[in-house]
Amino acid sequence: MAFKIIASQCTACGACEFECPTAAIRFKNDTYMIDPKTCTECEGHFDTQQCNSVCPVPKTCVKA
């Protein structure tokens, strides 16, 4: 289970990287990427997925 970022729509604001509780997001190749091995969909941390909640572009940070 993981979320993913649609690279072509990402504005690279970095808010997701900052909010991720498991440090699963990093900046690579001009865009942010979620490591599916580290992403826990915020289970055990928050009721809603942080990256998806803060992302400014609709339908860009979505369930993989």
Add this chain to the structure above:
Amino acid sequence: MGQPFTISLDSLLDPVDFDAMRETAAAGGCSSSSCGSSARPEDMDADVWERIKDHPCYSEEAHHYFARMHVAVAPACNIQCNYCNRKYDCANESRPGVVSEKLTPDQARRKVIAVANEVPQLSVLGIAGPGDACYDWKKSQATFSAIAKDIPDIKLCISTNGLSLPDRIDELAAMNVDHVTITINMVDPEIGAKIYPWIYFRNRRWTGVEASQILHERQMLGLEMLTARGVLTKINSVMIPGINDEHLIEVNRWVKQRGAFLHNVMPLISDPAHGTHFGLTGQRGPSAMELKALQDRLEGGAKLMRHCRQCRADAVGLLGEDRGQEFTLDQLPEAVDYDPAKRTAYREIVAGERGDHVAARKAAAAAIQENAAEGQSMLVAVATKGGGRVNEHFGHAKEFQIYEASSKGVVFVGHRKVEAYCMGGFGEDATLDAVIAALEGVRHVLCAKIGDCPKDMLEAAGIEASDAYAYEYAETAIGALYAQTFARAPGRAVA
């Protein structure tokens, strides 16, 4: 009246001859003891004036002489506004939230030093985005501390939506960030719900009236905390016709009550090409006269700023010009060393020039008093390159500064942006129509030079353009124009 001041600020953009500069600074004009302080408005504390007198946004007088730069180090934002779309890469667009390249704090440091070395008018470094400077705080903080070390006398300025502001007050104070701008568009969450589709706060997204309720409370709290610390606050409000235009009068009252220093009411910029919600749904911005009418109604409330240029989050230069393209990352040297010489020399020149300008303003106000009659006011458009003088050709002007002359004197009330009419010696009729439309409500234009053809066409549209006052201070020229226009009938006794 002396000779026109022959060293325009323009010449400072060329490679500098310091000896010539020092000579001019020492020669002529007023002595430095009469400068700066005589421009202080009567109703302002001397120490507040000291803090704002060289900030182009906080002091209208300063904006003729000083420049600011914004560094785009804060891309992350914690809310969504219906007037914002933070895409980058549009070099031709000038509105808040747009940048051509984001910067890391170290890149920002190099850019600021490069600009400080080249732009002697620089007095303020601001972080305005492209997202929210308080939410993306680590980057803002790193940028400020690096630069405060290299250029200790530069003023640090920050702009925020206020949601995370209360959490940052201590750190802001510790860094001597003396100027904070909060964008407050509403104090009624029902109205807020039409402007803010969502906020991200305490680890979740909120929507609707609830979201605006939280935002409103945090903004008020942040403002109160800043006032308690003696930080100078400017409140930016976006005027959105049909949504908050009447409501901004309420906002003005609330922020004044909480100690805001300045209120800046700006027009919504809305165009479907920008891809913003308001742009795509056809929400219009206010006309220039609608904006002025609201600003006029707010006089007497919190002190108003009328000269905001709604610049980009990476803007560089005097307000109304953007030199950002000269300082893109690829043009910056790897190693930069700050050289304070140009900025110091420039301040000496400005100190002299300013005293003269202030005296000219007072003289103009007095001249008008002699001729003034109740209710007789006029709006005058001035084409200027800077320094508060009528020193730009009509055809080269990309904006006109608008002054209002009345029994209160000559007051700057706003600006109108236009496409430059003249392109290589020929003018386009279509552009002149656009200029005429932009000058709604204005019947006089002053410039350094104007061709017969545009002059005649303006006259046909009811606008009188004149180059008779070329290179004068705007206020002096307008004072004379006012006297001429409302001249007393001959034979009437003068008291």
